[in-house]
Amino acid sequence: MFQKILIANRGEIAVRIIRACRELGIRTVAVYSEADREALHTQLADEAVCIGPASSLDSYLNMERILSATIVVNADAIHPGFGFLSENSKFVDMCQKCNITFIGPSAEVINRMGNKSEARSTMEKAGVPVVxxxxxxxxxxxxxxxxxxxxxxxxxxxxxxxxxxxxxxxxxxxxxxxxxxxxxxxxxxxxxxxxxxxxxxYVRNPKHIEFQIIADKFGNVVQLGERDCSIQRHHQKVIEESPCAILTQELRRKMGDEAVRAAKAARYENAGTIEFLLDDRQNFYFIEMNTRIQVEHPVTEMVSGVDLIKEQIYIAAGLPLSVKQEDICLNGHAIECRINAENPRKNFMPCPGKLIEVHLPGGNGVRIDTAVYSGYEIPPYYDSMIAKVIVHDKTRTGAIAKMRSTLGELILEGVTTNTDFQYEILNNEDFQKGEFTTDFIEKHF
The missing domain is CATH 3.30.1490.20 (ATP-grasp fold, A domain)
Structure with a gap:
């Protein structure tokens, strides 16, 4: 097992990785830009290294500086989180040359699946349905x-x-x-x-369904069920849930089998996501594979009981998967709302600024993934997402009620957020029935 992992990211995903490493007894190193000097991930990690000015190009996307920091602190591995360098094959090659383990798939696989044309070709050859x-x-x-x-x-x-x-x-x-x-x-x-x-x-108004897979170095591939990511704005996900309300058990099994087939065809290792479009006649088509951990991974963790970040670390360390397909039993229903510092009434304009007061709800089945705190200054240089609110309940109806209650308790005073907009979606009759497709926001708002 690794002794020390450097997290090449920021925000809530960096905090999430640090916590998983801490539970595994692995020391952590945070990297940060000058704008993130007071960020939570720099305070929680065992060590922290400044890698440049606020601009992502000069910090979180600067491969040489991140690798230099890794070598200086003598870390064994790098976890890229999502975004930034998480799907950059050049960075993976550079890690390998420096004898540093990249916690993710190989550069070859990232190239093959990151190029959508080649990914389509790979899936067609494997018999996976494509658009x-x-x-x-x-x-x-x-x-x-x-x-x-x-x-x-x-x-x-x-x-x-x-x-x-x-x-x-x-x-x-x-x-x-x-x-x-x-x-x-x-x-x-x-x-x-x-x-x-x-x-x-163009498949008009489909459901966007993605299957979470994990795969080790020994050829084992396990799918952990699906997520419905159809609530989107300009192809950016807003609310995600697991399982999908309209899938029959037969269709779920069929799509899950195709997701495993797709991962095997890609010769995939580590955590990844197979994304499908589902039309109104229950036909589904592969659209792409995400070769990294996803923003919405917590809903899968809540219903499957599998810690995806720990699995990523186990796989990268050369260990077999800790679960088999027959171990996976999806339990209840989970929903995630992405909370962004933005103003929905002004075309979702980003709203950076200082958080005067922060209150994060809790209780049975409530999880908040965030890196903000009272007095924290949200910088204007990065993505506007500042928190993920995740709830779990026995039923979808119960999960919706729990999410409404949780959002009603959430306080992020000092900046404008999309919390009320999320609340409006949850109150929508079509959403509550599960009768929505990727045009939901455009249609209702």
């Missing part, structure tokens, strides 16, 4: 338009290296295609330095 689309990447608008005509409109234009909704556009017809393609491609170049695109048929 009809281009088999090869496209680079020019003219060839892309020709491909879209063969697939049939509407189509989704996607950056091969995309994520988080960047480099994605929906085209309804040939008339709007060129403008949407050029915009998505320019966004991909700016965000990922890659002009590789692909086109797939």
């Amino acid at each position: 009809p689309g281009t088999k090869e990447p496209v680079y020019g608008a003219d060839e892309a338009l020709e491909a879209a005509g063969k697939i049939g409109f509407p189509v989704m234009i996607k950056a091969s290296s995309g994520g988080g909704g960047k480099g994605m556009r929906i085209s309804e017809s040939p008339e709007d295609f060129m403008e949407n393609f050029n915009t998505a491609q320019m966004e991909s170049v700016r965000s990922f330095g890659d002009d590789t695109m692909y086109i797939e048929r």
Whole structure:
């Protein structure tokens, strides 16, 4: 087992990893930018190293500085969390050259599954259902338009290296295609330095269902059930829950089997997520694989009883999975609300600032993952998510009631947050029935 792990991240995920390491008796090292000098993760870790100014490019995305810090403090491994360098194959290669364990999949797998065109090809060869689309990447608008005509409109234009909704556009017809393609491609170049695109048929108003998998070095793959991530705004998830309210046991088993098949086809190791679209006729299609821990991993932990961060560490240390598929029994229902420092009434404008008073609710089945505290100054340089509120109950109805009660008790005074907006979603009749798809927010708000 590792003696010391450096966490190449910040915020609530850094705190989450530190706590898991502490339970395993592993020493931790936090890295931080100058803007995060007073952040909670720097205070909870055994050691903390400043790696640069506020800009992510000069700190949390600076591979050389992070590796230098790892070597100086003599850490065995790096946990990247999510975002930043978590899916950067170059960083994984650099870790290997420095004899540092990267807690995640190999660079080869990240490249294969991070490139959406190659991921589609891998899944097609394995027999996993995929949305009809281009088999090869496209680079020019003219060839892309020709491909879209063969697939049939509407189509989704996607950056091969995309994520988080960047480099994605929906085209309804040939008339709007060129403008949407050029915009998505320019966004991909700016965000990922890659002009590789692909086109797939747009599945209108589907459910977004993802399956959590864990896989070790011995070929063992276990799926831990699904999460319904259909409540989204501009392809960014807002509320996640497990299990999905509308899946039958037969469909859940079938999708879970395909998720395991997908992970094996990718020769995957560590924790990852297989994402599907589910249409109104119960057809499902692979769309992508996330080669990292997800923001919404706590809902799976709550219903499965498996600590995903600890599993990541075990796998990276060369140990077998601590559970087998027959051990997994999903219990009850869990919901997660992402609390962001933003103003929903002003187009979700970020609202950094000082938190004057913080009160975090508790009680049976309530979990708050956060790195904020009273007096904490939310910096303007990073993602606006400041907390995740997770609840668990025997039933979905009970979980919704518990979440409403919990949000009503949550106090984050000093900045504007989306807490009231989350409350409105929970009160919506269609949400309560489970009758919602990815257009829910656009349709109701």
